[in-house]
Amino acid sequence: MDQSPLPRHPFDPADDDKLREECGVFGVIGVADAANFVALGLHALQHRGQEAGGIVTHHADHGFSTARRFGYVRDTFTSQAVMETLPGPIGIGHVRYSTAGSKGNTAIRDVQPFFGEFAMGGAAIAHNGNIVNADELRRELIGRGSIFQSSSDSECIIHLMARSYQKTIPERMKDALRRVEGAFSVVAMTRTKLIGVRDALGVRPLVLGRVGDGYALSSETCALDIIGAEFVREIEPGEMVVITEKGIESFKPFEPRKSRFCIFEHVYFSRPDSIIGGQSVYETRRGIGVELAREAPVEADLVCPVPDSGTPAAIGYSQESGIPYAMGIIRNQYMGRTFIEPTEQIRNMGVRLKLNVNRALIRGKRVILVDDSVVRGTTSRKIKEMILDAGAAEVHFRIASPPTAWPCFYGVDTPDREKLLAATMSEEEMRAHLGVASLRFISLDGLYRAVGEAQGRDAQNPAYCDACFSGQYPVRPTDQVAKGFKMVEPAE
Secondary structure (H helix, E strand, O other): OOOOOOOOOOOHHHHHOOEEOOOEEEEEOOOOOOOHHHHHHHHHHHOOOOOOEEEEEOOOOEEEEEEEEEEEHHHOOOOOHHHHOOOOEEEEEEEEEOOOOOOOOHHHHOOOEEEEEEEEEEEEEEEEEEEOOOHHHHHHHHHHHOOOOOOOOOHHHHHHHHHHOOOOOHHHHHHHHHHEEEEEEOOOEOOOOOEEEEEEOOOOOOOEEOOEEEEEOOHHHHHHHHHEEEEEEEEOOOOOOEEEOOEEEEOOOOOOOOOOOOOHHHHHHOOOOOOOEEEEEHHHHHHHHHHHHHHOOOOOEEEEEOOOOHHHHHHHOOOOOOOOEOOOOEOOHHHOOOOOOOHHHHHHOOHHHHHEEEEHHHHEEEEEEEEEEOOOOHHHHHHHHHHHHHHOOEEEEEEHHHHHHOOOOOEEOOOHHHHOOHHHHHHHHHHHHOOOOEEEEEEEHHHHOOOOOOOOOOOOOOOOEOOHHHHOOOOOHHHHOOOOOOOOOOOO
16 A cells, blocks of 8 residues: 655645635546546545545455545646556545644645455545544543554544444444544445445535446535536435445434535535535625625725635626626736745745736726635735735725634634634724725625525524534534633624
């Protein structure tokens, strides 16, 4: 099993103040050279994790094979020499950004998929999400003799499976996941089975596709498109599917609960060409811009997105307001391949490495900048300074999500609460801190309307997980509470 490391992905200053995507998972069964399909799927899911990736396959003659690499899929899983080490008609893969374990200092042993040998054969598992009782489980398992190889919360699942008395891998997985609290979409494989599972709340996404005579599981539909697979359906919250050459079996191993899908998937995480719940992500984001223009109008000359994540909302804002849309900021897509190990001087150049102002367009103009979110506010301030330095008359920020005031514990790398701008400042204080003429966020009700909830948000029974905005956590973050995190219910 090849686990040799390669250089990590480069410093990206323009994305340094974004909420980091969780992870992406992909699996396929019943195709020749499954690893190639998995690599293509992971490439389409690269936005969900740029730190590292891994692939596991199985071939009847060669057994299980694994390759794990730091860096982008395009740089690591396009080599013929690597792909030839991954034979077989079944495989799973994972792209990672560290949300648990050694954040920012990932060891190759933390890179998924994880593999284990059981009495009934080997199994590999890839997990998107976060286990909120992982510390508690790890202490229990180590106390009972388990030896952990990584710092990842996902490894707990393998150890729980190993201690189950069930006779099959799927049954052992059910046992294990019943002990797990938090958010998870899991893609797993045995020698002959591809398995997909979502937690009972369905916080993280997982979809099923048909490719030829085989099947694929993916975090998003855009990865099905790249391999020419037909979208079949979403895996339901609390559902396990077991896929073999004979077909698909569906199980419901968890107590049924009302779905609480992550609303930030609509705002930022998912690719705009994906489909969520039958809705185009692009159209939803455009609709967020429309709603934002209704809630927060302002007199201005241009509507400009902060590329690339602010683009659909900026288009919607422009269409609704009648203010012309323009590309006032140009993104350099190739910066990352130049500065692999940037010096401190290069780092201090900040967002100018990746973003440049279209000076001739914005000089003397009142500019509305549309972005998906404000986290710490550091990047927003730098972008504002660039726009004013280029001669803009005014800068107005419009944000396509409510204020991010609470950390996420379900698979998103969020700063501690005291580092979130909205947790310590009012909207007016944030406006003054950023130094802009005006600052407005879409309301939580407005966001709900934009994603299809016509009556807005039901505070007593919300349709989505919106804890990062509301502080209402659908699953108690056990480990964080034990460390002192205060769950304070915000005022209605």
